Amino acid sequence: MLIRNKLMLRFTLLVLGIQVSFSAFIYYFNANTRAQRFEHRLATSATLAGRLLVRSHKLETGTLGSLRRNDLITLTGEQISIYGPDNTLRYSSTDNIDQAANRARLASLQPGQLATYPAVGPRESVGLALPHPHAQGVDYYRIFVSAEDRVGWSRLRQLGLLLVLGNVGALALTILAGWYFAGAALAPVARISRQAGRISATNLGRRLSEGNGRDELAQLAHAFNTMLAGLEQAFEAQKSFLGHASHELRTPLTSLTGTLETALAYDDSLPAARQSISHALDASRHLSALTNSLLALAKVDGALPAFGPVRLDECLNQALAFARAKYRGRELRLAFGELPAEAEADVFMVPGNAELLTTALLNLLDNAGKYSAGPVLAELAYAGPATLRVRITDAGPGLSPDELSHIYEPLYRAAGAVGRPGYGLGLPLTQRIVQRHGGRLELTSVVGEGTTATVWLPASPV
Template sequence: MNIAKKITLLFAILSAIIISLLSGFVWYFSNEFAFEDFYKRLEARVNITAQIRLSEDKSDNIYAKVRNQYLERLPDEKEFVIEKRELDKNTINSDLPEGFFNTINAGKVARHRKENQFYAGKSFISNQKTYIIIVSANDPVGFRELKDLQKILIAGFFLSVVLSFVVGWKFSNYMLNPLRNVIKSVKKIKAENLHLRLDVKQGTDEMSQLAQTFNNMLNRLETAFETQNNFISNASHELRTPLTIISGEVELAMRAETDIKKQQKALTKIKDEAERLEHILTSLLGLAQSGFNGKNQPWEQVRVDELIWEVQQTVNQVHPESKIEVDFSILPEDESLITIKANKNLLKLAITNIVSNACKYSNNKTVFITLLSKLNVISIAVKDQGIGIPQGDVQHVFEPFYRASNTSQFKGYGVGLPLSLNIIRLHRGSIGVSSQEQIGTEIKVLLPLK
């Protein structure tokens, strides 16, 4: 069952429940108050009957004539005047309940209805005797109105349920039509046309948010596909080069069977290219692992200042000739302002790559690391005095295996910064690059405290 049918059915059921409750209330209160006026008319006749039948005043005869002349008789109206000691309810009606007479004996006005036959009774004292006067009559008009109301309520109930079903069906189709349009548009989007986007209408309703969410997801998918294509293309190129060299050197070594020096040179070249190939594969593995969602890796509270000291030590071990100056002069005293929840090993790897590049491309001139905590953001700035990055190459430095045009004399594979970027994004941070050729480069890492 689709959502439209479920909404329609639910709407019809809820409407039926509400209408039935409303009809029940109307019927109950109509049944309670419809005959109130008729009961009052019977009670008035009980009092008049007592006045006429139990009084010896002659003026009451005149009163009886006026009553007969001007007070209409009710349908099937009957009067019963019985002395209490001679009371036999069978003389009145055998179906009158015992409670009816108990109410009269208690000095109150008693009422009773059986279908369309109404009774009203009361006790009176005359000449030291107690009499019970009961008046009964039919109320065909009120009873008929109640029956008509019952028919109207039943007919209205079924008509309202049918109407609510139709309205619910129209309403559900109207509300779900934008969702159907979204589904129809999403079905048209495939791997070969990821550039297509959904139409987002102005507003903040859920459908607009859903369309915008799909568009954001498509943006990420398109970026991921492009990155993957570029990654595969660059990886294929980088892997093919050492493999080609290795194949060529093997052929040379096989040809120079009697020349030991040529064979030794070829084997040395094969060893170097094999090591290069190993480095490329290790870097590829690092790039792949840095794309995980972080849920399967340990996260802990990390003090960023202590992490910087560890990075400095690591870089100095790998590049003993490097010079690194760390500036913590403007750090806050509260250690919580320099502590973040992070994957320590990955974050250390990302910062180490950035600092190591700064040392390498500045020919081991002094590299400055500045740590700053402000507005719930930790800033790590790494500034060198190296060769810089050409303006046209800055936007590509985070692409896997891309190397700036002025780095040919430096050994590298173009995977350090892309790996760092993936790790920083994993920590919901960002990286900014500012560079000027032959002056130096500054890379700033921003990490949220929470």
């Protein structure tokens, strides 16, 4: 079901529930008021009959005088029955009254009591025990009055019909209002949907309108625009990666193919063939190393093995050992900075994967050793109560601000890297390893002075 239909349905049911509840209250209040009003009229009629017949002693003498039986009738279908102290019928307004029901009520009607009895069809009844004082004491005459409240019931039926028609009309208006307001509330969503439908992989530069910039829909559009910006950046990085990868892979493949074709066509001696095989083997190794680097980069973006406690100082020492073996003439020093004051042991523990962390640190040391003409300093310290910091500083040629802005792009190589071994995958790989460990990598550089790479990693509780 569409959201618009859901909103309209819920709005209609809510308003309908309120209307029906209010109408039921009004109807119940009026019905109760009608019953009380008619009960009061019956009680008044009973009191009046008692005063005219009992207290005037007409029933004692058995003579009504100028009164006739129907002179006391004031209500529609009214019936009056009066019983004396000895429970004998002394007066009835008509002969067709069901006296059996009245006799059954005599015993339960207490002196001075006004009783209301359940209605029989449209006829409602009350009973009154009226005191009649005399010289010997007080006698009680029991008066029963019943009648039909045709006017009251007619008005109540008219009210019910009016409430039903009013609710039906209000329901129709509620449906129209719900349809209109749901459409008005969802109009920005429809606009966002239309704008989003026009965005594809070929035009990720489009953005959604953020409206007033304050409500929930504006926040949704802002989140969507942020996601689009990330997607656009990822697509651009992917295109750049594919462009560089195709170029980098094409070079050794072309060299390998050309060498083999030349050897097949022109090499007619063993020394010439061995020389061609040597060139082909170099191109094949280059291609293999580049492919392995690309696979390592893709692997880091996938699922990683479960992390465990790792000693970061051991990872750094292992990376330094590899770097010293590779750059034997380069001085690589290790220093320790600030440590926790109350630490006892295992102050360099971090949650992670030892192999990946060693690879990340080795890439940084490899870059420093590759481009630095002077010593390389690696420092391990705490940057905060729960953050370990590794800082690697070299004395190389440095990087310009423009080069620093592209340094994390896969297969990107700065101008100073031309002619040096490498594929431009070390820093992107290192950055992703650090990010997957919940850390951060930052490079700062000054042209002609050197570059500093800093890694922050969350430390395990000491």
